[in-house]
Amino acid sequence: MEFLGVAISLALILLTLVYVSRRRCDVGGAKLPPGSFGWPILGESIEFLFGKPEKFVGDRMEKYSPAIFKTKILGEKTAVICGPKGHKFLFTNEHKYFTAFRPHPMQHLFRSYQGKGAQPQPQPAQTQRADESKIIRQPGFLKPEALTRFLGKMDSITRHLLETHCADKEVAEVYPLSKTITLTLACHFFLGVNNPERIARLVKCFDDVTVGMHSLMLNVPGTIFCRANIAAAAIRKELITVIKEKKEAMAFGSPMHDILSHMIVVTDPNGESVPELEIADKMMGLLTAGYSTVATTITFLMKYIGLSSEVYEKVRAEQMEIAASKKEGELLEWEDMSKMKYSWNATCETMRMVPPLQGTFREVLTEFNYAGYTVPKGWKVYWSVSTTNKNPDYFKDPEKFNPSRYDDGESPPPPYTYVPFGGGPRMCPGKEYARLAILTFLHNVVKSYRWEVVDPNEKVEGDMMPEPQKGLPILFYQY
Ligand code: HEM
Ligand SMILES: *[C@@H]1O[C@H](CO)[C@@H](O)[C@H](O)[C@H]1NC(C)=O
Numbered sequence: 486m487e488f489l490g491v492a493i494s495l496a497l498i499l500l501t502l503v504y505v506s507r508r509r510c511d512v513g514g515a516k517l518p519p520g521s522f523g524w525p526i527l528g529e530s531i532e533f534l535f536g537k538p539e540k541f542v543g544d545r546m547e548k549y550s551p552a553i554f555k556t557k558i559l560g561e562k563t564a565v566i567c568g569p570k571g572h573k574f575l576f577t578n579e580h581k582y583f584t585a586f587r588p589h590p591m592q593h594l595f596r597s598y599q600g601k602g603a604q605p606q607p608q609p610a611q612t613q614r615a616d617e618s619k620i621i622r623q624p625g626f627l628k629p630e631a632l633t634r635f636l637g638k639m640d641s642i643t644r645h646l647l648e649t650h651c652a653d654k655e656v657a658e659v660y661p662l663s664k665t666i667t668l669t670l671a672c673h674f675f676l677g678v679n680n681p682e683r684i685a686r687l688v689k690c691f692d693d694v695t696v697g698m699h700s701l702m703l704n705v706p707g708t709i710f711c712r713a714n715i716a717a718a719a720i721r722k723e724l725i726t727v728i729k730e731k732k733e734a735m736a737f738g739s740p741m742h743d744i745l746s747h748m749i750v751v752t753d754p755n756g757e758s759v760p761e762l763e764i765a766d767k768m769m770g771l772l773t774a775g776y777s778t779v780a781t782t783i784t785f786l787m788k789y790i791g792l793s794s795e796v797y798e799k800v801r802a803e804q805m806e807i808a809a810s811k812k813e814g815e816l817l818e819w820e821d822m823s824k825m826k827y828s829w830n831a832t833c834e835t836m837r838m839v840p841p842l843q844g845t846f847r848e849v850l851t852e853f854n855y856a857g858y859t860v861p862k863g864w865k866v867y868w869s870v871s872t873t874n875k876n877p878d879y880f881k882d883p884e885k886f887n888p889s890r891y892d893d894g895e896s897p898p899p900p901y902t903y904v905p906f907g908g909g910p911r912m913c914p915g916k917e918y919a920r921l922a923i924l925t926f927l928h929n930v931v932k933s934y935r936w937e938v939v940d941p942n943e944k945v946e947g948d949m950m951p952e953p954q955k956g957l958p959i960l961f962y963q964y
Contacts, residue, residue, distance in 0.1 A: 518550065518554055530558050539875060545565070553571065553860075561589075564855075565867045566855065566867070567868075575909070584850050585911065586847050590713070591698040636921060640925050647666075650662050654962060656960050659958075667779045676745045686719075689716070695776075696712075697709055745768055779923060781951060781952065782841050784952075792886075796888060797935070800831055801931045803824070803826070808928075817928060834887060835886075839951050844870060845911075846866065848865055849862050849865070849866060870905055879899055932964075
């Protein structure tokens, strides 16, 4: 009898719980997106971070809805908005429903962290200042006019580094090479730093920070997040030294054209300049955004071109025509870049096959409805290239590397299916810079070399950040 009583009360409690939780899902008739919040605390972070990203979204789109699903990742309730319609909705409603959001590990590494007591050194003034994306959008550092000035120097730095790292009939690992080239360019244009030892020290640190941006926030020795914190501290220290040196040089009146010198002289409406630590954080953010993405693209571009003589010949023909139009020793100019159409299509196809950046987060400002579901205020929204980039409905033979699929004669991918740089007002501000850096590399490498990929089946590691397991060794033949 007693047993029955207990059983009945348990059943009642259970029913109430089910009812209450149901109710909570449907507040005021609003229907939350389908999906699962996963484990307590962790949510689905493990699956998100350590599974293939396209599998994470692909599985859930199939199971719950191809338009939207809910999950909990990196400590936040998140709605993942999928497909071209989802991309369009997000990119065209940017300020109406959304504001930028960086995952907590990223906030922590870049010190903009506002969370519960986790802040190492509080910097209250920081919230009122523009983030680095605003800073680089405003003075137009990465706009075509400014980039035109960079281009010749970009060409000569790239040429020089290729010559010193690649010799005839020798094997060179492309991934470390492309990282060195990319960071050298970024240090030059963003910081005005040319010292190779300094750059070599920074490469390793930036790799650790980049991996740590999407990681579990476990700050104990040996974890990815802990390594990232140590690396971020080292970068900050190096950048503070750079800032002090630069201030000294500027005091002596040396002319400066880099972004860092602009940040040093710029003042807020009260006439106050930006504190050194904050400049260091912002420069670190900018370098991180612009470094690994470009290096990854160059690396996989070398791989795919190396595996297809047809693509190689087309790229080389295009680049040799440009080279032939120039005098001995003349550097690349803006008009040359617009002639690199096939080369850019090959680059785009590389980014489709191996997206250098999966996607980004937003925070929901105002509750909104999408595809019949309601997403509450305060939730996060995530979009990812992986909800479209290998869908056979938009890309025929999606696993095939085929730069010609973008030709006007073929049926080019529909709008919003191909968005490696995002879209709308938050679209990557470094897109043009990235295009110049990648095409300048390609121009120089096909002009001087043929190459052979040593291991065509080399494994690609890394989930959020793809990288070739052995650094992509390539055998170079000089013309
Ligand atoms: C192949 C290279 C690159 C790819 C694929 C790429 C991709 C992206 C994507 C997808 C976003 C997010 C857009 C969004 O949230 O809607 C982004 C943002 C950003 N990128 Fe890039 N990017 C590349 C290179 C660069 C470079 C070279 C720089 C700097 C010079 C840069 C600086 C930034 C910054 C500062 C943001 C944040 C913008 C914001 O929050 O408003 N990126 N990038
Ligand atoms: C490259 O792609 C664009 C579309 O993005 C297309 O209009 C053009 O025809 C393509 N060019 C070549 C040479 O493949």
